[in-house]
Amino acid sequence: MWRAAAFAALFTAMTACAGPSTEPSIRGALTAVGTEVQGSSISAWRNGWMKDYPGTSLNFSPDGSDVGVDALLNGQAHFAPLDAPLTATDVERSKTTCGPDGAFSVPVAIVGVGVAFNLPSVKNLKLTPGVLAAIYSGDITTWDDPAITAINSGKELPDSKITPVRATEDSVLTKTATSYLAAGGWKGQPSNEWPAETAGESVKDNDALANKLDNTAGSIAFLEKSSIGSRFDTALLDFGKGFVRMNDDTLNLSIGLGTVGAGPGGSVTFQSAGMGSEGYGLSLVTYQAFCSNYSNESLSRLVKSWGTFVVGAGGQGNSTYFAGVASPPKETLKLAQKRIEQIGGPQ
Numbered sequence: 001m002w003r004a005a006a007f008a009a010l011f012t013a014m015t016a017c018a019g020p021s022t023e024p025s026i027r028g029a030l031t032a033v034g035t036e037v038q039g040s041s042i043s044a045w046r047n048g049w050m051k052d053y054p055g056t057s058l059n060f061s062p063d064g065s066d067v068g069v070d071a072l073l074n075g076q077a078h079f080a081p082l083d084a085p086l087t088a089t090d091v092e093r094s095k096t097t098c099g100p101d102g103a104f105s106v107p108v109a110i111v112g113v114g115v116a117f118n119l120p121s122v123k124n125l126k127l128t129p130g131v132l133a134a135i136y137s138g139d140i141t142t143w144d145d146p147a148i149t150a151i152n153s154g155k156e157l158p159d160s161k162i163t164p165v166r167a168t169e170d171s172v173l174t175k176t177a178t179s180y181l182a183a184g185g186w187k188g189q190p191s192n193e194w195p196a197e198t199a200g201e202s203v204k205d206n207d208a209l210a211n212k213l214d215n216t217a218g219s220i221a222f223l224e225k226s227s228i229g230s231r232f233d234t235a236l237l238d239f240g241k242g243f244v245r246m247n248d249d250t251l252n253l254s255i256g257l258g259t260v261g262a263g264p265g266g267s268v269t270f271q272s273a274g275m276g277s278e279g280y281g282l283s284l285v286t287y288q289a290f291c292s293n294y295s296n297e298s299l300s301r302l303v304k305s306w307g308t309f310v311v312g313a314g315g316q317g318n319s320t321y322f323a324g325v326a327s328p329p330k331e332t333l334k335l336a337q338k339r340i341e342q343i344g345g346p347q
Helices: 004-010 036-052 065-073 088-098 129-137 172-182 206-214 248-256 297-311 313-323 330-340
Strands: 028-033 056-061 079-082 103-117 163-167 201-203 219-224 236-238 259-262 268-271 283-291
Touching (some): 028 297, 036 056, 036 079, 036 283, 036 313, 065 079, 065 088, 088 103, 088 283, 103 248, 103 268, 103 313, 129 163, 129 172, 163 172, 172 219, 206 219, 259 330, 268 330, 283 297, 297 313, 297 330
Parallel strands (some): 163 201, 163 219
Antiparallel strands (some): 079 283, 103 283, 259 268
16 A cells, blocks of 8 residues: 555645636645756746646755655655656655556756866867866876877966865766766776865865855866856867867757666656767756656646646746756657656556
């Protein structure tokens, strides 16, 4: 018997005062817990969803992806914004709360990741995975190192110190960064945490990275595209097909060459093209996880209205414009919408 009472306690029913309608009303309050990476996107989606469905509301707690999974599986959240798709173990655990088919996850946004640097005198800096791996390992310590000048011919690089900056918190941004470094001989494995012996200086969390970079001459850091904005210059990176600058066109080229897949519980997965492909392949894919079944039909309609808005044209337009993220390919979004539309009431 799955935990319908948990969702019943969370769900705030709001009855419509208007006249009769042929369509069941969609009103009520949702709770979401999950990754802070989706913070700006959630705000953009929430504003559009609440405009389309007056009488709805959403409370989002950016407590982290792992916390979000637990909250969904324990009946403390109606959906969970995540850094990665649900695992088979997650889906199996979710069947107590989410019905016999368990929970599922779908990709909702793609966040570009750039290598930003504080070196005002240098433009169009080129960097490779190998050079960056050496910088973060402490093997390259100055900007005029021969390994950097060799790929930046014609540029006058200062003899000043390079200070790599990183966050100590567990994050998908770190996993994305170390995955890129791994292509250049990084000594460690791709991980959500930087190794203790990583060179440079650290801050507590990713929110503090941009300010640390801004306040440290000669520093360098992996940052989400929204944190970079027009504030920092970013390096042209090598993905095996020449040096590429991060922008909407190069990101979308890599996304268009990506791969869609199927995950446990009917989940949809997506991976942008990376090394060896055209475009700018340094990005992270974010997901939202939902239950296949909810405690009552009103709640299932409410959750479904949120999910279909997010992966629909209106929601994707909002997040692209207001949050600066990229959309998964249309075919991927169609698969996500089809899975969300299968959300139902109690079984």
